[in-house]
Amino acid sequence: MPTKTPTTAGMPVWLDLMTPHSEAIRPFYEALLGWTFEQRGSEKGDYGVALSGSRPVAAVVPPFRGQSLWFLYFASTDVQADAERLRELGGQVSLGPLRVGDHGHLLMATDPTGAPFGLWQSGQPQGLGRTGAPGTFAWAELQTRDADRARDFYTALLNNTSRKVPGMEYHTLYRGQDQNVGVMQMDEIHWPPDLPSRWMLYFSVTNTDEAVRTAQASGGRPLSAPHDSPYGRLAVLQDPAGATFSVIQLP
Template identity: 35%
Template sequence: MAENRASASTEGVPCWVDAQLPDVEAGKRFYGELFGWSFAEETYGASVPARLHGEPVAALSPKTDGRMPTVWTVYFATPDIRALAERIRAGGGQIVIPPARVDGLGLAALAADPEGAVFGLWQPDSHQGFGRRHEPGTFVWAQLYARDTEAANVFYGGLFHDALFGPGAEPEFGRAAVSDVFPPEMPPHFLVHFRVAELEAALGTVARLGGRVQVPPFGTSYGTVAVVADNQGASFALLER
C-alpha cells in the first residue's frame, strides 16, 4: 500500500533515505535481491532511485570522494530548509553541506547534531519522498544512537516538535544510548531501518550476498532488530514486526 503523503508533510518526519556507495552497480545487485528493488535509468541528480512496485523507496549515490563514509543517510522533511538550517545552528548543531537544489526535485542539505550525528534535510518540490514505507522492503524507522539521550531529546524536540509530539504524531525515529547496542567508542549516528517479513531469512540473504551481521537480533519496543552491513560496508538495520 502506498504511503500517505500527508503524513510526510510535517516538518521532522523522515521522508527519504540514500546510500553513499563506492560501487552503485554492486549496490543495485545487493539491494535488488535483498529487498526486491528495481532501478530505472532515470536519476535524482547523481543518485539512482530504487523502486518497489513502481514507487520510489530509496536512492543509491556514487561516492565522489573516497574519504567520504560508506553510509545510509536519513532525510527529514521541511517546508523551509534554510530556516531549519538556522535553527539547527542556533541549537548547537552545524550544517555540513548547505542547502542546494537537486535538479527540479527539491532542496537538500546535510546537518549534524551537537554530538556529531549526521542527518539530511529535504524541502520537496517534484520529489515528495517515499512512495512506500512501513512495509517489507521499505523504510520503517530511524534510530539515533547518542551519548547523551536527554540532550538529544532537547535538540530534536526543539527542531521537530510537531513530528514528535504534535496532534496525531506517530514518531518514526527514536533515541537510545550508543552503549545500549554498540561498543562505547562508536560515534553517535543515525541507523536506518528497513522492514522485512522474516528476519532470519533476510539475514541469510545478507550473508549470501557478501554482507555481514554486526549486531545479532535483539528486541525493541518497535520490533525485533538486527544491524547488518552490505557488501561495501554501509550499515543499516533490518526490522521484523
C-alpha cells in the first residue's frame, strides 16, 4: 500500500466526504482519525477541509445526489480529454468537466460497472497532503460485480497496468512500479445482492480494535468485525450519516 503523497496522473489525488450533515459528522472523525477541520468557501458553496496535523487529507462537501458517501478522485492532466476517453471506454459522465475557481477542474463519473468516481485536474500544486500515516488515506479498492470489465476500464483510463493476486478474484493496479488501487470481485456470499459496485476507501489507524470501539462510542457502527489480512488488521465502518469506509492497522 502506498505511503507517499501521490501526484502522478492516474493515481488517487483527493477524497470528498459527501454528506448533508457536515457539522454533525465532524466530531466522529475528530475522535476516530484525529482530524481537525477548516471551514472554507467558494462560488460552489461552503466546504470543510479535514487536516491531519497541518496537512489536508480530505474535504467535507454537500452531497451530489443526496447520499452520504466517500468519493475518490484520480489525478488528470487533461480532464476534458479524459471525459471523452471514459465515454469511449463505457463509462458515463455525471457532472462536468467544470472549473472550481483557480483550484482546477473536476469531473464526476460512473464506471461501466456503476461505481461513482471523479477526476481532478489541478490548477495549482496540491492534492492529498499526507498518506499512509495514522488518520490518513491508506488504500482504495473497487468492489464490483464485474472485476474484469472494471479492470480493463481503469487500466485504460488511468494508464495503469494490472496484476492478479494469486488465489483471489482481486486485481492490483500499478502506475509504473507503484501499487495504485485494487479491484475486487463481489461474490454472492460476502456481499448482499442489492449492494452496488463502489469504491471502498481505507484509512490507517494505530489499532483497529480500538478504532471500532471509538467509532461505536461516537455514533458510528461496525459493518464487519476486526479481522486480520496479509496487509493488516481491517474493519468496515459506517459513520453516523451512513457513509461507509474501512480502517486498517498496517503491519
